[in-house]
Amino acid sequence: MSLIEFFDNHTYRMVFFGTMTIGLVAGALGSFAYLRKQSLISDVSSHAALPGTLLAFLTAVVVLGVDGRNMIGLIIGAVVVGTIAVLFANGVTRTSKIHIDTAMAVALTIFFGAGMLLMRIIANGVFPGKGGIQDYLFGNASVITIADLTTSIIVGSLALVLMLVFWKEFALRTFDPDHSTVLGFRARTIDMLMFTTIVIATVIGVKAVGLVLMVAFVVTPPAAARQWTRTLPGMVALSAVFGALGSGVGAYLSIVLGKVPTGPLIVLTLFAIFLFSLLFSPRRSIITRIVTRARARSALKRELVLEGAAR
């Protein structure tokens, strides 16, 4: 398939640009989750997006009596409930001796379990427009509409703007939390803002790639970008590029190959970018380290031999 044919097709275009937007936003904001050593928080928020979306759907249909598939409404529901789940996990760690990984696992089961209960209620009941709501579980990139794309661009840009406006606060809180508190920044407010942006980055992709795989969009690009750069701006930018690039290439491949689902193929593409970075990055990578060690060893050996000869 030629590139012209590819971009001539409406569905292909939607899949391509839709997934690239998701990859870009998730890659940029995932950097902060990575640097705070809480990458898996995105897994909690993507699972909590399910009850959020379903609650928003039920509210729209039952209470307001409007079309339940309004993308903005669903995203707001998912972001609100996702943020509550993340704050719950962090709150449990702060107030008890439970470690963060356990708190995240508990939050994940409560919220995802609630989502599955709601799913059963919706499946058994009669609600207008309930079709396609199960796409949120596994994602379906081929159903991205123009409205979906514009919504994710708008909401994603909002999250990126938040990140740029609070750049200094986010950076300080990430690298030196005590210093940021001493300077008078409210730790909880910054945390809430930061986690909300991460939740937004996770949530906008759930419909297209599914809640199980969304975690890869948030974790993999920053982990790859970290191997190439030493500065925060560099890392965020490169991570966004990796996210967009991996999504674009993965989406293109999945369409050209046919039959292969888009989300999983993007995840494998991102993973390949990560493996390449881990092995071959010139500054910090496995191969660089082997070469440096070998050089140091031979230099030491040479020195010792010379010393021995001088004696």
Place this chain on the structure above:
Amino acid sequence: MSFVVGTTLLAVVTALACALPGTFVVLRKNSMLVDAISHAVLPGIVVGYFFTHNLDSPLLIIGAALAGLIVMLGSEWLTRTGLLTGDAPQGLIFPALFSAGVILVSLNFANVHLDTHAVLVGDLNLAAWEQLIIGGTSWGPSYLYVMLGVLALNIVFLGAFYSKLKVTTFDAQFATSLGIRTGLVNTAFMFLVSLTVTAAFNAAGAILVIALMIVPPATAYLLSRSLPVMIALTAVIAVAGALAGFWIAYVFNAATSAGMAVFYGLVFVIVLAATRLAQRARQRERRRPRVVAPA
């Protein structure tokens, strides 16, 4: 044995089989690894099916458990390279493995017809459907006996390696200095966890497996100060939660696995709130000035 009794027994045995190793998973700060393993077993099942062509084969469980082990060893290796921080290594490997599994299924590799949805959500009632019938009488769901086997394996392993597990969990460096092969103990334990997750997966689905393995030990952890007490409490909470959760889901006609998972979560939240309140009350007690009686 009637269907409801059989299914309840299956729920209780599965809960115990998961919660006992879960105690050490929580103490080792590996809770999210259970989530990772539960997703990574998919390619293991597909590849296992390629070799066995039998969805009931026990080899399938072992293949899936090996896939779970890949997540754990792979993320440990990535952490050891020192090039990655935090919990990213786990988050890198399991989505990749899950993706590989989904692609294998969609390409119709090995002609396996798996409903990925059913694999993830799971249904206790479905797992209890097939009954073991000996001599014309029903002996309960046949999967009950698989889970009883897993439970027995867990009890034997934990009993035999209790002291080694304890010392590697609380002080890995000290354990190494004693001459205990920490890596080997870790790998063996994680293989057991992986095996349990895979076996329980069939009965409960991914979400309930995480709930069963993590939430009862986490709740017990809030209430206990020593390991034996924590293990005993874990067992009690797991069994009571399975009975109550199953019954509530049954009465309200809700999805069994999801209902039980949410019920365990609520128990955790209530215990957390109660311990917080008790702590506050104790602090207030301490702060109150002693009233000295007038002479």
